Amino acid sequence: MSMKSISEEVNIEKINRIFASQKAHQFDLANAPIKSRKAKLRALLNALENTYRQELRDAMMADFKKPKADVDLSEIFPVTSEIKHAISHVGKWTSKQAADTPMAFFGSTSYIKYEPKGVCLIIAPWNFPVNLLLSPLVSAIAGGNTAILKPSEFTPHTSAVLAKLIKSIFDENEVALIEGGIETSTALLELPFNHIFFTGAPAIGKIVMAAAAKNLASVTLELGGKSPTIIDETASISTSAKRIVWGKFHNSGQICIAPDYVLVHESKKEALIEAMKKTLNDFYGSDAQSSDSYGHIVNQKHAERVNGYIQDSVSKGAKVVFGGKTDTKNSFIEPTLVSEVPEDSALMQNEIFGPVLPVISYKNLDEAIAKINEGEKPLALYIYSKSEKNIEHIMNNTRAGNTCINNNDLHYYNPNLPFGGSNNSGIGKAHGFFGFQEFTNARGVYRQHLPPALELLMPPYNSLKERLIELVVKFF
Incomplete structure (x- = not known):
């Protein structure tokens, strides 16, 4: 037996042991009591705000050179905000709903009684290794569940810190983190979890859903796709440019809700490109690779993937109008704007998930809407416009998971919105x-206090009962 097979066997044994302990507990x-859920959430809050904050910053710098400010803004803050919201509301959420x-x-x-689903699995991606692992955990804890956490193997330094953090707060029969x-x-997906929460690509989401179906486990799938941005002729170009550049190139474009491509009215295209160029220089300087405000791609493989998209599109006639510098050996892709992108190019056929933004012009709004509707329903759709008529027309004739109007990405940060x-x-x-609902079962409870009138309608049936039933059908 090889060392690899021994290692895998031990890992599966550990997985099965933890699953069994959580099922029993x-x-x-x-x-x-609900106060114990709040206590655990407060302990998690303290770990993120104080005990492990610097270690997590250092870990993400080591994994993909993520700036400290980005870690605080996009990794720590969304989770601490989620925790504070849950602590404030979990008492209400768990009370009987008349x-x-x-x-x-x-x-x-x-x-209605919201009861825990039971033993849950949370599988997180690499692009936001803290946020996208711990935010669902907050919902799982608020719902009263046990949970096994599976972080990405692509961010090993961060996963190691998260493993310490989780172990410092939870017994493994409540919450356990398993690396691999x-x-x-x-191995995890073969187990009969009560609920699986997965964040990642649609292709992997289909595999997760198929595995869950074998055990009839419920799923939450946070996937992705090509999230479009429409900029009409009434929009403020300077404002649009600044907000789009932040939303797209933050985290080096490795964001499922990032604007994937821009559809801009032909009268505004050149002005938009110039405004985005200026904003990119303001944000990251003339050399983004040396900027303290810009990170790297998670690994060389993904840098080569994004670079391949650029090269394929250029070979088919696209024009790089800003950036284009790549250093795949060091997992770096410069913020890049691309114009005149052919529809059959890799940039338009795949979710980019990197710092490359195609800018495409349109003549009339229905043309832009038709282009969006040709593809799959996006995770997010962004609209920049001062025209209520145009905004309403776009909203009524497209479908998307979420929408921001005159901004992008920020809907994610509002815990009162379903994401x-x-x-x-x-x-x-x-x-x-909405996250609490995913991890709970809305158990409907009917309680009889007085003898029900409907007992008068039970068999044996006769003409009187049939007339009474007819009245029930007609008036109730």
């Missing part, structure tokens, strides 16, 4: 109460 955890009962059932009451690659994910995709871009919603 799930009801004890679920029945603990439900109306029809008059035909006079003498009874109804309510594809073999580990495969998630539709069909190819995702299934289910996250954040706040």
Whole structure:
């Protein structure tokens, strides 16, 4: 037996042991007072804000040179905000929710009890290794579940710190983090979890959903796709340029909700490109590779992938109008703007997931809408316009997981909004109460207090009962 097979066998044994311990402990955890959930959330909050904050900054710098400010803004803040929101509202979420009962059932009451789903699996990607692992965990804890966490193997330094963080707060029969690659994910997906929360590419989401179907596990799939941005002739170009550049090139474009391509009215295209060039220089200087405000691609493989998209598109007639510098050996891609991009190019056929932004002109709004509707439903759609008529027309004639009007990306940070995709871009919603709902079962409860009138309609049937039933059907 090889060393590799021994290692895999040990890992699977560990996975099975932890799963069994969480399954055995799930009801004890679920029945603990709500204050214990809040206490664990507060402990997680303290770990992120204080104990492990600098270690996480250092780890993400080591993994893909993520600037400290970016770590605080896009990794720490979304989770701490989610925690604070959950602590404030979990008491209300877990209380009995009264439900109306029809008059035909006079003498009874109804309510909804949100109960934990049970043992949950959270699989996170590499692009936001803290945020996209711990934000769903907040919802799982608020819902009273146990959870196994699987971080990405592409960010090993961050995963190592997260493993310490989780172990410092939770017993493994409540929350456990398991590191590993594809073999580990495969082993986990074979287990009969009650719920699986996955963030990643649509292609992998299909594999996760197929695995979940074998055990009839419910799923939340936070996927991606090509999120378009429309800029009409009424939009402020300077404002649009600044916000789009931030939303696209933050985290070196490795964001599922980043503007994937821009559809701009032909009268504004050149002005937009010039405004984005100026903003890019303002943000990252003349040499982004040496900028303290700009990170790298997660690894050489993904840098080569993005570089391949650029080269393919240029070979088919696209023009690089800004940037284009690549250093794939050091996992670097310069912020890049591309114009005149052919539809059959790699940049337009794939989710870019990198710092390259195609800028495409359109003549009329319906042309832009038709282009968006040719593809899969995007995770996000962004609209820049001062025309309420145009905004309403776009909203009514497109479909998307979420939309920002005159901004981009920021809807993710609002815990009062449901976040998630539709069909190819995702299934289910996250954040706040919507995330809590994903990890709980809305258990409908009907309680009889007085003898129900409907008992008068039970068999044996006769002509009187049939007339009474007819009245029930007609008036209730």
